[in-house]
Amino acid sequence: MDFRSDTVTQPTQTMRQAMANAPVGDDVYGDDPTVNELETWAAERHGFESALFTTSGTQANLLGLMAHCERGDEYLCGQQAHNYKYEAGGAAVLGSIQPQPIENNPDGTLDFGKLAAAIKPDDSHFARTRLLSLENTINGKVLPLTYLAKAREFCDENKLSLHLDGARAYNAAVALDVDIKEIAKHFDSMTVCLSKGLCAPIGSILMGSKDFITKARRLRKMVGGGMRQAGILAAAGKLALTEQVTQLETDHANAKLLAIKLSELPGVHINPDFVQTNIVFAKLDAQIDIHGIAKKLSNDGIIISPGNPIRFVTHKDVSESDINFLVEKLKLYLS
Known part of the structure; x- marks a missing residue:
């Protein structure tokens, strides 16, 4: 992912x-x-x-x-x-x-x-x-x-x-x-x-x-x-x-879903209403070691670009179940 x-x-x-x-x-x-x-x-x-x-x-x-x-x-x-x-x-x-x-x-x-x-x-x-x-x-x-x-x-x-x-x-x-x-x-x-x-x-x-x-x-x-x-x-x-233009509607819906789920995590700050397309930015509390979390996610088969704010991008090869899996792992590593 x-x-x-x-x-x-x-x-x-x-x-x-x-x-x-x-x-x-x-x-x-x-x-x-x-x-x-x-x-x-x-x-x-x-x-x-x-x-x-x-x-x-x-x-x-x-x-x-x-x-x-x-x-x-x-x-x-x-x-x-x-x-x-x-x-x-x-x-x-x-x-x-x-x-x-x-x-x-x-x-x-x-x-x-x-x-x-x-x-x-x-x-x-x-x-x-x-x-x-x-x-x-x-x-x-x-x-x-x-x-x-x-x-x-x-x-x-x-x-x-x-x-x-x-x-x-x-x-x-x-x-x-x-x-x-x-x-x-x-x-x-x-x-x-x-x-x-x-x-x-x-x-x-x-x-x-x-x-x-x-x-x-x-x-x-x-x-x-x-x-x-x-x-x-x-x-x-x-x-x-x-043939691929209609896929973008799904990408946008998945980005909104991801934003909503991220907004429920501790230390993650995002307004889902600001997400218009397939790109999601979230601000993190300063104490969060996003680089360390990125390494753990990599072991789970999830690749992100660590940063603050952090950017997530949805696309054809990211499914709703992938988003749920990502959020579950983030919840675990942020706790």
Whole structure:
């Protein structure tokens, strides 16, 4: 039982069969029919002109930022944004793009007043502010559709492009009970991770205009992301976007169940009402040795990421009985 992340999901048997039987070609030459089908289908499904299959969400975000911005440009984002905090500084190191992080509000949004104040004047002293990058979901929180509409208006007023790190955008769509296009329509570009809760083994999709994706495709080659017979992976990616979306409802329900049960444990503090998707954060009393508990749980066949707050993530390979077993063991070790 692995509660560290939804990145640990195993591909379904249907995915494995599709991968084994996928028609393939050299994708760098544009000859892989399965990749081409996925990219064409994904672009249409999400309301964009074009799409690009990439190795990871980190690569998709990097290509997106580099396709929007030139050397010496700047993008606005949240302090907790994955493409600022957890992607090894790639935009700055590889793209020479300056991040301008803004403190996230408790609900994951960014204050438009603070964003406006961070936009640089048109002056040779400053980096050129070109882009606002949002993340949805962010730390499991869903950005409201009304907020996305305001972000679009803000970017139009300030002549900025708008990018979405949509690694878990389908979790957001499921939580809001809307079609994914209701989220995607506000953005100039968007990524979707196929290998988290949607449980493909590898890959993300970057989407945008034809010119934007043409530039991103060249950049993908530059950073070593050009794959050859990648249809073996794309076949699973198509199934992730078609057959696995409904699974997210179960993941969300299991996360809520886990939050409720955790709230009943001594020394664990969590409000289950704050759990919106498949990610659960709980604060622990200072005296709790969570690292020691993690070692005991490992002996029970349970893997967690020790920390305070501690994060648990539900996914396809975590069942309700797994949650009950985890809580029983935590109750024992916390007593």
